[in-house]
Structures are given as C-alpha cells and as structure tokens.
Amino acid sequence: MLRSNDDPRALRSRAAALAAATELLVEGGPENVTHATVAKRAGIGRATVYRHWPDQQALLLDALAGDVRPLLSFDDSPVRDQLVFQAEQLAHRLNQPSAVSILATVIQRAERDEEARRLREEMFGQADEDLTRALAAAVERGELRPGTQGHARDLVARIIGPLLFERFLHGVHLEKDLVVSLVDAALAPWLPNA
Amino acid sequence: MLRSNDDPRALRSRAAALAAATELLVEGGPENVTHATVAKRAGIGRATVYRHWPDQQALLLDALAGDVRPLLSFDDSPVRDQLVFQAEQLAHRLNQPSAVSILATVIQRAERDEEARRLREEMFGQADEDLTRALAAAVERGELRPGTQGHARDLVARIIGPLLFERFLHGVHLEKDLVVSLVDAALAPWLPNA
DNA sequence: CGTCTGTGAGACAGTATGTATCGAAGAGAA
DNA sequence: TTCTCTTCGATACATACTGTCTCACAGACG
Structure with missing residues (x-):
C-alpha cells in the first residue's frame, strides 16, 4: 500500500492523524473518532486517513496504543x-x-x-x-x-x-x-x- | 409525545427496545446501539424507537440504567x-x-x-x-x-x-x-x- | 361498538461512508 | 538542478445510514 514507513510525508500525516484521533477520543468518546473527523481535525485529506487505516477499529487502536x-x-x-x-x-x-x-x-x-x-x-x-x-x-x-x-x-x-x-x-x-x-x-x- | 406510560402497547415496545439495546451493547459495544439495530433486534418499527428516545444517548443510558x-x-x-x-x-x-x-x-x-x-x-x-x-x-x-x-x-x-x-x-x-x-x-x- | 392513540411500513431529504480518479507537490537519486 | 516515483489533498461518485413525516391499521379502553 504505502511505499515505506520512512517517507517523511507519510510519517507526518500519520502522526497528525493519530494526534487528532486521541484528541477526538478524549473530547467525544470512541464513536467520535471517524475517518472524516480525524481528517478534518488533522488538516489532512479524508482519503489519506483511509489509506493508512482501512478500517476505523485499526485507527482507534493505533491511537490508543500511543497513549x-x-x-x-x-x-x-x-x-x-x-x-x-x-x-x-x-x-x-x-x-x-x-x-x-x-x-x-x-x-x-x-x-x-x-x-x-x-x-x-x-x-x-x-x-x-x-x-x-x-x-x-x-x-x-x-x-x-x-x-x-x-x-x-x-x-x-x-x-x-x-x-x-x-x-x-x-x-x-x-x-x-x-x-x-x-x-x-x-x-x-x-x-x-x- | 406519548399519552402515558401505562399503555400496554407502549410498555411492550419500550421493554423490548431496552432488552434489545442491552443485548446489542454487550455484543458489539455502545456504537452498536442505534435506533435501527435496536428496532430490528426488538422486532419493532424504527420510528417507534425514535418516538421513545429522540436521541441515541438517551436510549443507551436508559438501557444502562436498567442494569x-x-x-x-x-x-x-x-x-x-x-x-x-x-x-x-x-x-x-x-x-x-x-x-x-x-x-x-x-x-x-x-x-x-x-x-x-x-x-x-x-x-x-x-x-x-x-x-x-x-x-x-x-x-x-x-x-x-x-x-x-x-x-x-x-x-x-x-x-x-x-x-x-x-x-x-x-x-x-x-x-x-x-x-x-x-x-x-x-x-x-x-x-x-x- | 366507537374513539383514541401507539404502531409498523414506507417515502423522503439530508448526511455519512467507502472507493476511485486526478493533478500537484514533496522526496530522493542521478 | 532535473527526473522519476510516491504520497498528498481535492473532488466526484455510489451506496448506506439518519432523522422526519405520513398513513393505514390494530390494540386499548370506555
């Protein structure tokens, strides 16, 4: 899917998405962490979030894992x-x-x-x-x-x-x-x- | 909204909805408890669920309160x-x-x-x-x-x-x-x- | 039996979700 | 720098879901 884990662009959007996901989780609970809300909060494209985490569970758990x-x-x-x-x-x-x-x-x-x-x-x-x-x-x-x-x-x-x-x-x-x-x-x- | 709490029909659909909501919560978490899923599981109309609980929070909390x-x-x-x-x-x-x-x-x-x-x-x-x-x-x-x-x-x-x-x-x-x-x-x- | 009132089914518009496509721009090598 | 590759954001699109409304029907109750 992604060329690698070391492309600075990928790392940047990934980190932004995870930070946004944690914020949204704390503010509004797990159901507040969707591809759309994360994209908007992180200032990245909605499709980009789908590229990194095809399903919402994976996105949420990755955010949790960081904390x-x-x-x-x-x-x-x-x-x-x-x-x-x-x-x-x-x-x-x-x-x-x-x-x-x-x-x-x-x-x-x-x-x-x-x-x-x-x-x-x-x-x-x-x-x-x-x-x-x-x-x-x-x-x-x-x-x-x-x-x-x-x-x-x-x-x-x-x-x-x-x-x-x-x-x-x-x-x-x-x-x-x-x-x-x-x-x-x-x-x-x-x-x-x- | 509803005439009273004592109409047997209202009581029946309300009880069925709450039981279904608890089941769905345990099976799939809070985000699994929606008007649509509750209606289907309880065997009642979707509109009926909306009549009793205009928003999903109230429905979920009512189900929780029972347990x-x-x-x-x-x-x-x-x-x-x-x-x-x-x-x-x-x-x-x-x-x-x-x-x-x-x-x-x-x-x-x-x-x-x-x-x-x-x-x-x-x-x-x-x-x-x-x-x-x-x-x-x-x-x-x-x-x-x-x-x-x-x-x-x-x-x-x-x-x-x-x-x-x-x-x-x-x-x-x-x-x-x-x-x-x-x-x-x-x-x-x-x-x-x- | 007659009148209410909650019900289920369905129609409906608005929104959300998941996927595909595209041009632009960043990354890295020559 | 220049060239190529990959990710990016934006957009379009089909589909699914949500919330509201209408309506005929049947259960409740006098």
Missing part, C-alpha cells in the same frame, strides 16, 4: 520506595483528564477485540514479572518475609485497584498520601517483624 | 459478614460477561455526560452512607476500633478496587477466597485487638 505504554516497571532498589514511586507515577497519569477516557476505551474494546486485549495486557503484564523479581531480591535482603515474591500480582491489585476505583467511579483527584497509605497497607502482611 | 442498580447495601448485622456477603454478591455480578461492557460504558460516558455521571454515583453513592452507619454500630458493639466509621469509603475502595482491577484489567473470574482475603485485609487495621 498506553506500560504503566509500571520495577528494578532491585528497596521495594517500598519503588512501589510508592511507581504508584505515584501511575496516579499522576490517571489524574490526567484523558486517562479515564483512554483506559475505559481499552477495557471496553478488550471484551470483543483481540488487539485491544493485547494492548490491555501490555499495561500491566510486564509489571508482574518485574515486581516478582524485585520482591525476590527484597526477600534476599531481608526486607520482606519469604514467600512474598509469589504475590506480586496481588500486591499490584491491592495498590492499583483502589486507585482505579477512586478515579474511575468517584472521579476524584488521586493524592500522594492515599498512594502511600495503600502501599503500606498492601505491604504490611509481608513485613518481617509482623 | 446498573445499586451494587452494595448494608444494615446493622456484624460488619465482616456483611462485607463478605456484599462483596461476594458484587463479585458474582462482575463475573457476568455483560458486566464489564456495561460498567465500562457507564464509566466512559460519565466523563462527558451528566446523566451517566448520575448513574455512576448511584452505584456506590448509597453504599458509603449505609456502611458508615453500619461501621458506627459495629464500633458501638466493640467489633471495631473507634474512628472506623469515618473510613467507609476507604474500606469500599480497598475491597472493590482490587476486584475491579482483576476483572477489568486481567479479565479473570473472581473467586470467593479472594473476596474474603480482601475484606480481612481491609478490616485488619481497625480490629480492636490490633
């Missing part, structure tokens, strides 16, 4: 600090007005769309493995009780879950003290002196 | 049992394949639609007040430490949040032992012997 990079990542520094930092980063991103629209769209599409499901898993899939490793290292260092490394996913759920609940279902702004309190509560059962 | 009754309610029996029971009920409802589509749609719409926001608050708004009362009663009985009643919403977030996270972002089936574990973890800081 949904992995949300968490861990290394081997002290676990509590990492969790607080990462959860704060995530809270900051969730506080963006666009985040709810984008995440809710991914979740909704994932029910019926394989590509969206892949995208959804990309968000937290890596986090489980990384955190498992980080927890194992922490157990070695005596920061946590043995066995903790088997509960990485559970920890993530107990920290991120309440954040999502507050943000998605109550629409509140996520504050730092909530994040800290959630991390400590989730970690409490695994502290060695317990 | 999103309050999700939690509390009385004055022992708190832990109540929380476990209510959270199990909720988990059971979230396990329905349709629940994710419906909830995600409400959340998404709530970003831009006043009516959807009202609907979203209906789900958990009452729960906070009820649980606050139930917690106060439990404190009176010595089940929980004084001050607990000020943290009803926090408790809900720490129990429901992880459930939503597991169901929405990992697509897993919610099991009873997870529910119990979440309730006990959320309650732990407020037990009197701590």
Whole structure:
C-alpha cells in the first residue's frame, strides 16, 4: 500500500492523524473518532486517513496504543520506595483528564477485540514479572518475609485497584498520601517483624 | 409525545427496545446501539424507537440504567459478614460477561455526560452512607476500633478496587477466597485487638 | 361498538461512508 | 538542478445510514 514507513510525508500525516484521533477520543468518546473527523481535525485529506487505516477499529487502536505504554516497571532498589514511586507515577497519569477516557476505551474494546486485549495486557503484564523479581531480591535482603515474591500480582491489585476505583467511579483527584497509605497497607502482611 | 406510560402497547415496545439495546451493547459495544439495530433486534418499527428516545444517548443510558442498580447495601448485622456477603454478591455480578461492557460504558460516558455521571454515583453513592452507619454500630458493639466509621469509603475502595482491577484489567473470574482475603485485609487495621 | 392513540411500513431529504480518479507537490537519486 | 516515483489533498461518485413525516391499521379502553 504505502511505499515505506520512512517517507517523511507519510510519517507526518500519520502522526497528525493519530494526534487528532486521541484528541477526538478524549473530547467525544470512541464513536467520535471517524475517518472524516480525524481528517478534518488533522488538516489532512479524508482519503489519506483511509489509506493508512482501512478500517476505523485499526485507527482507534493505533491511537490508543500511543497513549498506553506500560504503566509500571520495577528494578532491585528497596521495594517500598519503588512501589510508592511507581504508584505515584501511575496516579499522576490517571489524574490526567484523558486517562479515564483512554483506559475505559481499552477495557471496553478488550471484551470483543483481540488487539485491544493485547494492548490491555501490555499495561500491566510486564509489571508482574518485574515486581516478582524485585520482591525476590527484597526477600534476599531481608526486607520482606519469604514467600512474598509469589504475590506480586496481588500486591499490584491491592495498590492499583483502589486507585482505579477512586478515579474511575468517584472521579476524584488521586493524592500522594492515599498512594502511600495503600502501599503500606498492601505491604504490611509481608513485613518481617509482623 | 406519548399519552402515558401505562399503555400496554407502549410498555411492550419500550421493554423490548431496552432488552434489545442491552443485548446489542454487550455484543458489539455502545456504537452498536442505534435506533435501527435496536428496532430490528426488538422486532419493532424504527420510528417507534425514535418516538421513545429522540436521541441515541438517551436510549443507551436508559438501557444502562436498567442494569446498573445499586451494587452494595448494608444494615446493622456484624460488619465482616456483611462485607463478605456484599462483596461476594458484587463479585458474582462482575463475573457476568455483560458486566464489564456495561460498567465500562457507564464509566466512559460519565466523563462527558451528566446523566451517566448520575448513574455512576448511584452505584456506590448509597453504599458509603449505609456502611458508615453500619461501621458506627459495629464500633458501638466493640467489633471495631473507634474512628472506623469515618473510613467507609476507604474500606469500599480497598475491597472493590482490587476486584475491579482483576476483572477489568486481567479479565479473570473472581473467586470467593479472594473476596474474603480482601475484606480481612481491609478490616485488619481497625480490629480492636490490633 | 366507537374513539383514541401507539404502531409498523414506507417515502423522503439530508448526511455519512467507502472507493476511485486526478493533478500537484514533496522526496530522493542521478 | 532535473527526473522519476510516491504520497498528498481535492473532488466526484455510489451506496448506506439518519432523522422526519405520513398513513393505514390494530390494540386499548370506555
């Protein structure tokens, strides 16, 4: 279809279209992202949008993919600090007005769309493995009780879950003290002196 | 517009349309719920759908409203049992394949639609007040430490949040032992012997 | 039985969608 | 620069969809 991915003209119109698609998604929901609206907003031809994305699903998912990079990542520094930092980063991103629209769209599409499901898993899939490793290292260092490394996913759920609940279902702004309190509560059962 | 709400013919076509709308929402997402598709699925005339719901938003939200009754309610029996029971009920409802589509749609719409926001608050708004009362009663009985009643919403977030996270972002089936574990973890800081 | 009123079917104009074509202009090589 | 290739925006076009209206019909109710 297109000669290549490296033609500056193609890259330019593609980038403009994706930026426009994200804007339109946040402003009016997924059904607001059509070939016509994207073309108009991006200042490019309607046919050009069809050339890049023959169907609307692909266009929307490409736009989503640009905004949904992995949300968490861990290394081997002290676990509590990492969790607080990462959860704060995530809270900051969730506080963006666009985040709810984008995440809710991914979740909704994932029910019926394989590509969206892949995208959804990309968000937290890596986090489980990384955190498992980080927890194992922490157990070695005596920061946590043995066995903790088997509960990485559970920890993530107990920290991120309440954040999502507050943000998605109550629409509140996520504050730092909530994040800290959630991390400590989730970690409490695994502290060695317990 | 319509003479009344009690004409059996109007009630019948209205009910058929709402049932069809919910089906179509679950099958193909919100953009699949149009006057035309609903009319066809419900076996009624397209004009009839327009008569009941002049715009598509109203139709979709009416369908959602039928499926999103309050999700939690509390009385004055022992708190832990109540929380476990209510959270199990909720988990059971979230396990329905349709629940994710419906909830995600409400959340998404709530970003831009006043009516959807009202609907979203209906789900958990009452729960906070009820649980606050139930917690106060439990404190009176010595089940929980004084001050607990000020943290009803926090408790809900720490129990429901992880459930939503597991169901929405990992697509897993919610099991009873997870529910119990979440309730006990959320309650732990407020037990009197701590 | 007679009068309402909601209904389904269809007609209709206006709009949106998807595709094809065309000349213009940017990109890259000689 | 000049030449060639590719993408571009604009436009035209057929088709599908939307929203509104009309009308004959049948169910509801007295």
